Amino acid sequence: MTTTAATPTAVTATTGDTRSAAPRTVRTARARTAPGRGLGPRFRALLVASGAANLGDGILVVAVPLLAIGFTRSPGRIALITAAAWLPWLLLGIVAGVVVDRADRRTVQLVALTSRATLLAAASWLATAGSLTFAWLLAVVLAYGITEVFADLASHALVPDLVAADQLPTANGRIVSVQEVTNTFLGAPLSGALLALGTGWVLGAPAGLAALAVVVLWRGLPAARRPARPAAAPADAGRATDTAPASGAARRALADVREGLSLLMRHRVLRPLVLSGALVNMTSTAYMSVFVLWAVGPESRVGLSASLYPLLFTLSAVGAVVGSTLVPHVLTVVSEVRVMVLGWSTAFVALVVPVLVPHPAALAATLLVVGVCVTLGNVVSQTVRQRIVPRELLGRTGGASRTLVFGLMPVGALVGGAVAEHLGVAATLLGAVAVSVVVAAGLAASMRGVTPADLAAPGTR
Structure with missing residues (x-):
């Protein structure tokens, strides 16, 4: 449930480094996928598995808030659901x-998706037995978020292992397109249909889709060695011989954490992107955590029914597909930095429309625009990250950046719920938009003077 569809303005974390070359295992993978010869069957397996898992995400992203308002309409309690979904990124991202x-990234993804399938199957049984409560729903969302952290990081880190560097924009565009089509375009209306059948169905179907993703990955991606790691420096090697193995492993793990954060914070482009992304995602989560109360139900301002709400969100997926296909064309006339800044800024401003004009048509138009603009920014930022970060460091830098970018989202959800309890839902939505616009202006100012060399791959500067 922690996908960009869950929060239409979620900014993809971007991390970077400028140091070592790709490891041996990655060079071998890239040699098998020569430029101009297609993305290859292994990438297609990852794409199909991603589509299956994200279809399950899309069902749950829409269904869970609707299930929650069946238990309560308290903004504070509803916001807890969103906070639980994003909390694992804060606690476990690094x-x-x-x-x-x-570890083997394929194995990490298989274990995470298998755990997800088991969790959702158990939740479906609870719902069928009539034992699902708000507390159980909250626990399921939290556990699901844990599986998402590992599965998502492993999936993104696998992409550069499967395609050549010049194919990354195309590969990322296809992944985003498939994710958005399955997550929102298919997942949202399917969620409504499954809700009509019963809560057990809306939890059981994603369990089956997670199991399908496991089978596709198991058969389509052969087992791989661990990513190669740089040899330890002589001083480090000497200290390791004087320390117990467990202590040495802990010290190396802490060094990895420090390395990821250090690389992230010193990069000319990536530091402002990550810091502003963290702030914007916090405010946008405050917005979306209570938006269901603004849009759904006879007592809401928009007045949507629970069945129409998922259908409107398919427009976000339509916009995302359009945005993903526009990326190569837009980059021929606009720089990568401007695409990211303008795309995200436009999306933030658009979110004020359904607040000032609480009508289904205004919401529909907003979702379409947000889908296009956020996807343009996210595809480009992901491509930048994968290009400039050495492949053996993608996991730890990705974990460090997403801990910051996604880690503030549960804080935003709780703040949004608290503000809505005291000042109302409208004040929460307008305040979130105002803060996002200010942060976007600061990002634009900090990116002045960025050159293509700042976005270049290691060894090409």
Whole structure:
């Protein structure tokens, strides 16, 4: 549930480094996928698995808030659901990044998706037995978020291992397009249909889709060695011989964490992107955590029914597909930095429309615009990250950046719920938009003077 569809303005974390070359295992993978010869069957397996898992995400992203308002309409309690979905990124993002860099990324993804399928199957049984409560729903969302941290980091880190560097924009565009089509365009209306059948169905279907993703990855991606790691410096090697193995492993893990954060914070472009992304995602989560109360139900301002709400969100997916296909064309006339800044800024401003004009048509137009603009920014930022970060460091830098970018989202959800309890939902939505616009202006100012060399791959500057 922690996908960009869950929060239409969620900014993809971007991390970077300028140091070592790709490891041996990555060079071998890239040699098999020569430029101009297609993205290859292994990438297609990852794409299909991603589509299946994200279809399950899309069902749950829409269904869970609707299930929650069946238990309560308290803004504070509803916001807890969103906070629980994003909390694992704050607690586990860096740790999961280290795991992804140290272990076989395929195995990490398989374990995470298998755990997800088991969790949702158990939740479906609870719902069928009539034992699902708000507390159980909250626990399921939290556990699901844990599986998402590991599965998401492993999936993103696998992409540069499967395609050549010049194919990354195309590969990322296809992944985003498939994710948005399955997550929102298909997942949202399917969620409404499954809700009509019963809560057990809306939780059980994503369990089956997670199991399908496991099968596709198991058969389509052969087992791989761990990512190669740089040899330890002589001083480090000497200290390791004087320390117990467990202590040495802990010290190396902490060093990995420090390395990811250090690389992230010193990069000319990536530091402002990550810091502003963290602030914007916090405010946008405050917005979306209570938006269901603004839009759904006879007592809401928009007055949507629970069945129409998922259908409107398909427009976000339409916009995302359009945005993903526009990326190569837009980049021929606009720089990468401007695409990111303008795309995200436009999306933030658009979110004021359904607040000032609480009508289904205004909401529909907003979702379409947000889908296009956020996707343009996210595809470009992901491509930049994968280009400039050495592949053996993608996990830990991705974990470090997402800990910051996604880690503030549960804080935003709780703040949004608290503000809505005291000042009302409208004040929360307008305040979130205002802060996002200010942060976007600061990002634009900080990116002045950025040159193509700042976005270049290691060894090409």
